[in-house]
Amino acid sequence: MSLQNTSFLDACRGHRPERTPVWLMRQAGRYLPEYRAIRAKVSFLELCRTPELAAEVTVQPIDRLGVDAAILFSDILVVFDAMDVAVEFKPGPVLPQPVRTRADIEGLRWGDPVAEVSYVMDAVRACKRALADRVPLIGFCGAPFTTCSYLIEGGGSRDFLEVKKLIFSAPELFRQLMANMSALLADYLIGQIDAGVDAVQIFDSWAGALGPRDYVEHVLPHTRALVERVQAHVPAGRERVPVILFARGNANLLAHTATIPADVLGVDWSIGMSEAIDIVGPERVVQGNLDPGVLLGPKALIHARAQEIVAAGARAKAHVFNLGHGISRVTDPEHAKAMVDAVHEAPTAKPRRHARL
Numbered sequence: 001m002s003l004q005n006t007s008f009l010d011a012c013r014g015h016r017p018e019r020t021p022v023w024l025m026r027q028a029g030r031y032l033p034e035y036r037a038i039r040a041k042v043s044f045l046e047l048c049r050t051p052e053l054a055a056e057v058t059v060q061p062i063d064r065l066g067v068d069a070a071i072l073f074s075d076i077l078v079v080f081d082a083m084d085v086a087v088e089f090k091p092g093p094v095l096p097q098p099v100r101t102r103a104d105i106e107g108l109r110w111g112d113p114v115a116e117v118s119y120v121m122d123a124v125r126a127c128k129r130a131l132a133d134r135v136p137l138i139g140f141c142g143a144p145f146t147t148c149s150y151l152i153e154g155g156g157s158r159d160f161l162e163v164k165k166l167i168f169s170a171p172e173l174f175r176q177l178m179a180n181m182s183a184l185l186a187d188y189l190i191g192q193i194d195a196g197v198d199a200v201q202i203f204d205s206w207a208g209a210l211g212p213r214d215y216v217e218h219v220l221p222h223t224r225a226l227v228e229r230v231q232a233h234v235p236a237g238r239e240r241v242p243v244i245l246f247a248r249g250n251a252n253l254l255a256h257t258a259t260i261p262a263d264v265l266g267v268d269w270s271i272g273m274s275e276a277i278d279i280v281g282p283e284r285v286v287q288g289n290l291d292p293g294v295l296l297g298p299k300a301l302i303h304a305r306a307q308e309i310v311a312a313g314a315r316a317k318a319h320v321f322n323l324g325h326g327i328s329r330v331t332d333p334e335h336a337k338a339m340v341d342a343v344h345e346a347p348t349a350k351p352r353r354h355a356r357l
């Protein structure tokens with residue numbers, strides 16, 4: 001099997017393809033009428049747990065938008081199935097029994113996510129069949145901090161007071177929890193890789209909840225361990241898969257995040273792409289970073305803003321275009337398509353070729 005479109009993987013590996021590759025975080029979801037049609041029949045969790053349906057939804061934005069990569073349809077919180085931690089989607093995640101006390105944490109069960117979240121591994125195989133090598137498939141998980149934040153807060157949070165209470169009153173207990181989570185997530189991503197994904201992305205959506213000092217002390221070592229464990233895994237008969245690290249709220253954290261040797265550094269929309277490249281250096285591959293809100297404006301604006309970011313990205317080793325966070329559910333799919341077209345039409349830096357004469 002060989003992929004028909006390698007631009008995304010080429011960029012992840014530090015090469016500059018002819019056209020800047022593009023995909024969108026949350027590209028399969030409620031802004032698409034064809035997604036809503038399926039969701040009218042099944043719940044979100046049923047969709048995640050039914051490999052053929054998850055594959056159908058994964059492919060929807062490939063057909064409609066012409067993006068250069070697919071992302072597995074799932075959620076960062078389904079991994080809790082390996083820990084017997086219940087989660088409901090209303091549609092935001094809610095945990096009826098958050099994990100807060102020492103007894104809660106010490107009572108957690110750390111199962112094998114490959115065996116116990118096997119529907120995700122089956123969904124990967126179903127997606128690969130459905131994609132038929134048109135574009136690569138990205139697997140994903142939440143970063144240890146974002147995943148533990150949901151576990152502790154019991155859902156989304158504005159101020160992360162339960163997490164901070166734990167970090168500052170029982171740092172050793174928090175460290176143990178994060179270390180265990182990092183190991184579980186590594187097994188989970190390695191399972192997705194062995195099932196066939198071509199790249200993985202780690203979402204640290206809540207990294208910005210901490211200031212740089214505490215991010216470096218309490219979060220970074222566990223994210224680094226996760227990235228390095230996954231990078232140490234070479235799937236049988238294939239190349240090692242690239243690891244993308246996306247930490248949101250990262251204008252202040254990027255210099256620290258960049259000390260982790262992820263193959264690609266995600267950049268959120270809180271910083272200019274050019275400034276982000278100054279911070280991470282010209283030898284790193286970057287991904288991002290159009291404000292998803294721009295897609296609510298007119299197509300001419302979307303076109304101009306997308307091409308500005310492509311131009312800025314030319315100074316990086318390579319650039320994967322993306323939004324600076326997930327697409328909003330009120331986005332007109334035609335506007336998302338206008339963004340993808342603008343990226344593909346943008347003049348890019350000449351690919352670096354080795355002279356053969």
Ligand code: CP3
Pocket residue numbers: 024025026027028029030039044071072073074075076077089091092093140156203205326329
């Ligand atoms: O990118 C994709 O298209 C793949 C699918 C995907 C989903 N969630 C589907 C989903 C991915 C990669 C995620 C990751 C995820 N989930 C993150 C990290 C990315 C980010 O946005 O920061 C986080 C923090 C979650 C947790 C989560 N799950 C939230 C906050 C919500 C509610 C979001 C909302 O739009 O209301 C979910 C539910 C969820 N995950 C939906 C989808 C399509 C909506 C569920 C529905 O159909 O009702």
